[in-house]
Amino acid sequence: MSPRGAGRGKDWSKLDESDVRVRPGRGTRPRTKRRPEHADAVTAMVVGKDRGRWTCSLEGDPEQIVVAMRARELGRTPVVVGDSVDLVGDTSGKPDTLARIVRVADRTSVLRRTADDTDPFERVVVANASQLLIVVALADPPPRTGFIDRALVAAYAGGLEPVLCLTKSDLAAPDEIITAYAELAMPILVTRQDKEPDDVAERLRDQVTALIGHSGVGKSTLVNKLVPDADRETGVVSAVGKGRHTSVTAVALPLPTGGWVVDTPGIRSFGLAHIEPDDIVAAFPEFVEAAEECPSGCGHLGTPEDPGCMLDTVVADGSATTGRLDSLRRLLSSRAGLDESQREQGVE
Numbered sequence: 001m002s003p004r005g006a007g008r009g010k011d012w013s014k015l016d017e018s019d020v021r022v023r024p025g026r027g028t029r030p031r032t033k034r035r036p037e038h039a040d041a042v043t044a045m046v047v048g049k050d051r052g053r054w055t056c057s058l059e060g061d062p063e064q065i066v067v068a069m070r071a072r073e074l075g076r077t078p079v080v081v082g083d084s085v086d087l088v089g090d091t092s093g094k095p096d097t098l099a100r101i102v103r104v105a106d107r108t109s110v111l112r113r114t115a116d117d118t119d120p121f122e123r124v125v126v127a128n129a130s131q132l133l134i135v136v137a138l139a140d141p142p143p144r145t146g147f148i149d150r151a152l153v154a155a156y157a158g159g160l161e162p163v164l165c166l167t168k169s170d171l172a173a174p175d176e177i178i179t180a181y182a183e184l185a186m187p188i189l190v191t192r193q194d195k196e197p198d199d200v201a202e203r204l205r206d207q208v209t210a211l212i213g214h215s216g217v218g219k220s221t222l223v224n225k226l227v228p229d230a231d232r233e234t235g236v237v238s239a240v241g242k243g244r245h246t247s248v249t250a251v252a253l254p255l256p257t258g259g260w261v262v263d264t265p266g267i268r269s270f271g272l273a274h275i276e277p278d279d280i281v282a283a284f285p286e287f288v289e290a291a292e293e294c295p296s297g298c299g300h301l302g303t304p305e306d307p308g309c310m311l312d313t314v315v316a317d318g319s320a321t322t323g324r325l326d327s328l329r330r331l332l333s334s335r336a337g338l339d340e341s342q343r344e345q346g347v348e
């Protein structure tokens, strides 16, 4: 096990795209030693990406937008929306100027989209988001708990805090879904087109929040309310976001009250292939200790799949409710049923 490999302190760089090295290996030489000419580098957040050009916000200020290329020395190091980067060169942001990205900071969280026909690798599409807003309509289209469960797995394993947003509450009541997820202690917000989404705005304030949801659930309706001048603010990027090309992966839009919402129009399903059962158990602290006593390779599903699983003992001794264990196991099996669910997604 690597020095940082224990428990939750995941080293996301090790999980990155397998066709590139993100950073030089640890323990060889000082990793982030800057060249002298990079001493004047400025820090920025990547807010958009389009064919070899990254739109960056200096110091995370939405008024200071700079377009940058990736410095040659970075090779094919992935740089995605949400990444914190160091820029050199012309960082004035004036038309036709181009800065250079010379460094990508370690990521605090990752959201991956799945591999598909056009791309055999799971790619990180959003870095460093603190929250994942899972947008689901209460009707038209009807809610699908399988999608919510996979989103939860992606959030827990990627280091994002999940928030469920139930839209179109004018068409159906949210009670059933709220009950189904009550055990997770996840914030659940309910919205409808004819009301201002104040709860959502409050929850997103000063955070970087990735937003995910199926087509037609009301994401655009919600984003337009949260970011009234999205088109003006995003400039270069909004031109990209309008199409439905496969290159469109994510775009960060500045919230008027501070923070960013990252829309993910290109993501149809999540990359869950790298996720281990223990990554999900880690989001359920009361089960972590017992999981360590399980037979090696335990999937924690209980009998019949994992007969020696120790998680049941936590419920037996009263330290957790059956509902919590059921919720955890539902998420674990949503990961285990990955292939099936992806096939299901493919025909949509």
Ligand SMILES: Nc1nc2c(ncn2[C@@H]2O[C@H](COP(=O)(O)OP(=O)(O)OP(=O)(O)O)[C@@H](O)[C@H]2O)c(=O)[nH]1
Pocket (backbone or CB within 6 Å): 167, 168, 169, 170, 171, 191, 192, 193, 194, 213, 214, 215, 216, 217, 218, 219, 220, 221, 222
């Ligand atoms: N009844 C009702 N309809 C809504 C509500 N929110 C959005 N809609 C409608 O649902 C449809 C889809 O809304 P969009 O905001 O475009 O959904 P989207 O998730 O952005 O969909 P894509 O653009 O396909 O990704 C539109 O016709 C909206 O008018 C709501 O709260 N109630």
Ligand SMILES: [Zn+2]
Pocket (backbone or CB within 6 Å): 291, 294, 295, 298, 299, 300, 301, 306, 308, 309, 310, 311
């Ligand atoms: Zn187990």
